Amino acid sequence: MLTLLAQEARAVLRNKGAALLILFGIPIVYTVLFGFLYSANVVKNIPLVVFDQDQTSTSRTLVQAFADSERYSIIAQVTTQYDLDECMKNKNAMAALVIPENFSRDIKLSHATTVLMETNATNLMFANNVVSTSQEIVQTVSAAIGQRLVEGLNLPPAQALKIAAPVRLSVRVTSNPTASYSNFVLPGLALNGVQLAIFLVSCTLLTSEYSLLARRRDVSAASILLAKLIPCWIVSVLSFLVCIGLSGSLFGVPFRGSLVQLVLISGAFNFAIASLGLFISAAAPNVLSAMQNTAIYIMSAFLCCGYSWPIFAMNTAGKAYSVILPLTYAAIPIRDILLAAYTPELAKNTLILLAIGASFFGLAIAVFSLRRKKMPAEVEEGLA
């Protein structure tokens, strides 16, 4: 077994270290590439166009509140609806603030006045930000003006404020208080890179084995497959840990949990994916076709595993698909370990991943043994 292991470990370095390059290269390149991509962490400076039809100190107070927010960058103040529409149509602005005529007068007279916010929602990264932050800004300004109006009823300022805004909302965001996009998405993308790398390597692990059957006729199928699996698995776990190290040191993604837990869950996940690849390698008559056809499953896993679109928001079909993805049991727990230092159901998820891995590994052994037995001696010799 040890000799076999040594042979397979050397095989990882064969072909100019192609397997090693894939197992380390893809996850690390993904981590660095996406780390830079999301380095701004939040969507700031949303281009905003202002159409202030009132031009009073009150309306300018509202405009100033938007100017003071780092979320917005006022790119133009237009004077006609046509100019505003053009700015929005040409995507020079992704949001527009429209202050009506007589805005200030209506407030003083206690008439209803409405501020209109427009946003282009083709890209929800902008629209979601606009919906939440513009509401907050307008409410704050509204409360301040409301306080002044209530003061006008001969109430002291402190009491006026409390009447204008009787309930204060304090928001505490746990685990990722700055709502950093890197923290949110980078661990999952790194794991997805690891998954792809393992898949690409393990899918072809047995191709050469079938053509060299005579060499290991006396060795059990389990030993051959185990010797194939272990180097790939060890390298992939190391590769993932390097990625987590890089995402922390280069891009500031926190690591608040325990290293043991991280190794446990990523080890189980990598075992599951490597076994799946090994099974495909053992069973597929044409490795290329198998790799291409299963690619849909591997490539869609990241978005379907509940990492970004939560499982509770999925319909039944989505939920059913997420259940059969190994990534579902690893990606969220890993992000939890990094950001919250705790993940519920770690043991359960690890066991599920180990069970998936063991099942595919068992199937791979069975199929490999069967195909080896069926392979005629002359083909075996010819191939050898």
Place this chain on the structure above:
Amino acid sequence: MNWWQLVKRELYLMFRKDFRRVNFIFGASLAYLIIFGLLYGTHVITNVPLVIYDEDQTQLSRSLVQCFADSERFEIVAQPSSQEEMEYYLHEQTAYAAVHIPHDFASHVTSDKSSPVLLIASGINLAVTNTITTYTQEILAAFNQHVSTKLLEAAGVPETLASHKSAPITFAIRVLNNPTLSYLNFFVIGLAMAAFQQGIFLAVGASILYEYRNRDELAAIHPVKVMTAKMLPYFILASLSFFVTLYASIRLFDIPCKGTLLDLFFLSETFVLTAIGFSSLVASLCHSEITFTKLSLTYSIPAFTLSGYIWPLASMDAFSQTIAYIFPLFYLSDALRDLLLGGYSPELTRNITVLLVLGLVLTCLATWLYTKRRHTVNTSDPTGTVTA
């Protein structure tokens, strides 16, 4: 062989000898459209699990709880009776948000003292966090206005005046192009296009690498003629596949299509040309189809993520922006979504021009490489086929 014979030969290879290629061209984008169409079928995040710790247990606090219960964005999964219990639900992720109403909530409000309500939101998943904070703010603003109006009425201010004094500015928001903020409209067509690109890559790659493995078959024919006749069926079928995917997205998932057919035609055709040129070139540089497939799969994730489709170009750093400009998908996906949802894309002319130039350059390079290498290159075992 004349032109028609060459095209017929390619069609025979596609439909009879290696049907995978047709599957890639039509199957990839449709499979992704259906998978993600179903995944994002709920369009928006609703029923976020919420716990409310109502320490006050008064009529006022219960009316605030009722506001959350009435919102389809939240689902109250428990009403804990202690701070520890509330935190336990968050810790175990039974709930993604918790609202704590303090014990003197109603008395503070009625005695004109402002009363703090604490919202604790899990920041683990930003899509959920965003829903929690946005809709809690909205609920609280409406509640505040209601309570404030009542307080002013109690102070002797007439009812109509009171509501305007408590919230002098009302806020209206007009969401253009995707008014329901639907994730399905936002996401799915771009994902289908990423798969569409992948389908073209795999089909064209298989075709090019076949010629390198069977060099003698077309050795006597001019390489420009070979490449043109080979790529023509892929160009036509990929164009057809694009419109089939688009039609399916409209029929199956109600994704709007406000753009003109002409705009969609030019954008898709130039993209198909670029994708064919790009994959021909890369395939010509690979020694086997397995290597090409590995490269292609590895490329697909950054190509989509860096295409500016989700994370906007303006929020990228200079390094990422430079890479984004290189990827053909960058010129397709965002403009296509603009056309579908808004009916207009300001970058359409630029994108079509870039794709056309890129497509012509890449196709010429691929043809040149084929001319150079078709008599010299030996490709290894293409498929990893084993005999059993």
